Amino acid sequence: MFITLGFMLLPKNGDVKPDLLILAVRPSVIHNWAGKSKMRKILLGMSTAELKLLAVELGEKEFRGKQVADWLYRQGCNKMSQMANLPVAFKTKLEEGYEAGRSLVKKTSKSKDGTFKLLLQPAYGELVETVGMPYEGRFSCCVSTQVGCPIGCAFCATGAGGFKRNLSAGEIVDQVLSVGEVAIKEKLLDGEGRVSHVVFMGMGEPLLNYDATLAAVHLLNTELKIGMRNVTLSTIGYVPGIYRLAGEDLQCTLAVSLHAADDALRRKLVPGMTRFTLQEITDACKHYFRETSRRVTFEYCLLKGVNDGKADSARLADLLKGQNCHVNLIPFNTVAESGFYPPEAIRIVDFRRVLEEAGVMVTQREQRGAGIQAACGQLRRQALST
Numbered sequence: 001m002f003i004t005l006g007f008m009l010l011p012k013n014g015d016v017k018p019d020l021l022i023l024a025v026r027p028s029v030i031h032n033w034a035g036k037s038k039m040r041k042i043l044l045g046m047s048t049a050e051l052k053l054l055a056v057e058l059g060e061k062e063f064r065g066k067q068v069a070d071w072l073y074r075q076g077c078n079k080m081s082q083m084a085n086l087p088v089a090f091k092t093k094l095e096e097g098y099e100a101g102r103s104l105v106k107k108t109s110k111s112k113d114g115t116f117k118l119l120l121q122p123a124y125g126e127l128v129e130t131v132g133m134p135y136e137g138r139f140s141c142c143v144s145t146q147v148g149c150p151i152g153c154a155f156c157a158t159g160a161g162g163f164k165r166n167l168s169a170g171e172i173v174d175q176v177l178s179v180g181e182v183a184i185k186e187k188l189l190d191g192e193g194r195v196s197h198v199v200f201m202g203m204g205e206p207l208l209n210y211d212a213t214l215a216a217v218h219l220l221n222t223e224l225k226i227g228m229r230n231v232t233l234s235t236i237g238y239v240p241g242i243y244r245l246a247g248e249d250l251q252c253t254l255a256v257s258l259h260a261a262d263d264a265l266r267r268k269l270v271p272g273m274t275r276f277t278l279q280e281i282t283d284a285c286k287h288y289f290r291e292t293s294r295r296v297t298f299e300y301c302l303l304k305g306v307n308d309g310k311a312d313s314a315r316l317a318d319l320l321k322g323q324n325c326h327v328n329l330i331p332f333n334t335v336a337e338s339g340f341y342p343p344e345a346i347r348i349v350d351f352r353r354v355l356e357e358a359g360v361m362v363t364q365r366e367q368r369g370a371g372i373q374a375a376c377g378q379l380r381r382q383a384l385s386t
């Protein structure tokens with residue numbers, strides 16, 4: 001059982017005190033999915049360099065650490081006993097204090113377009129959602145960085161469930177490994193194929209779990225060989241996180257969710273991030289571009305009759321014109337009982353035209369995963385209510 005402090009940490013105006021979120025800690029003794037009561041350290045999430053140090057600490061040659069990394073990240077191994085080329089004494093030492101840390105796939109939901117969503121039971125703690133998406137010539141995984149989310153966006157199933165805890169870097173990487181394995185099993189990838197792109201757009205706000213998110217990005221790059229340019233980090237507009245990220249010398253794409261073109265409406269739609277105005281958010285994005293030369297993507301979820309009007313598109317065009325960016329329009333993916341609805345097709349066309357006439361580049365996100373509760377947090381909520 002985890003200590004859940006997310007709701008208690010939300011002040012009255014709904015704004016987040018991110019530094020306090022790390023207080024949602026794991027207790028020292030816990031039952032894992034295998035029913036073991038002693039909490040052992042998790043290997044997944046350690047880099048090859050860290051595993052080499054661990055091997056030396058346990059009295060082995062450094063290269064044994066590299067072998068462990070190969071089993072974890074390249075062979076998808078979840079048991080020391082399966083690590084065939086390790087000496088028995090080393091395996092025994094590892095088993096005493098560590099476990100690999102892979103999750104179990106508790107539920108798989110598949111869509112006709114090949115998109116699938118996994119509900120994962122991590123070694124310790126609450127269920128995690130992740131999504132696999134096949135495209136022509138590439139395979140994407142959408143990862144969660146938190147269980148639940150403290151932001152509470154009005155239209156989001158995850159936000160409605162509140163914040164539970166931060167995920168570790170290993171738990172984030174585990175999602176990518178699990179998606180790759182299921183994709184091979186489902187013949188969406190051949191045996192040699194692998195997840196080529198990762199988007200941090202699942203449950204949670206990545207920049208409020210900054211260290212684990214950053215560590216996961218590096219692990220995806222160094223251990224799973226996923227190019228930095230194939231990684232997209234998304235944020236609801238946590239300004240200090242954007243400035244910090246700009247200094248990391250990463251080449252990943254930054255996607256910033258706006259969802260409104262005026263501050264009053266944004267405060268209603270995104271109640272957990274009222275500290276920063278749209279101007280402050282776009283200023284941070286300009287800084288990010290100056291530092292990294294990477295063009296920022298602005299995500300805008302179109303909600304019928306709420307933020308899809310002519311005045312909304314004109315305000316958004318004013319806010320973004322002249323900025324080196326691009327806008328991704330996302331027609332709302334219906335969440336049961338949310339009270340929000342997808343926009344009419346004509347509204348999407350008009351909205352896009354206004355932006356393009358102002359010189360703002362626009363794309364429209366393809367609808368994926370129809371029929372599989374594809375909006376983030378939906379599958380987890382459904383599982384918890386049954």
Ligand code: SF4
Nearest residue numbers: 149152153156159204
């Ligand atoms: S849309 Fe994203 S930031 Fe908003 S509540 Fe959902 S998961 Fe959190």
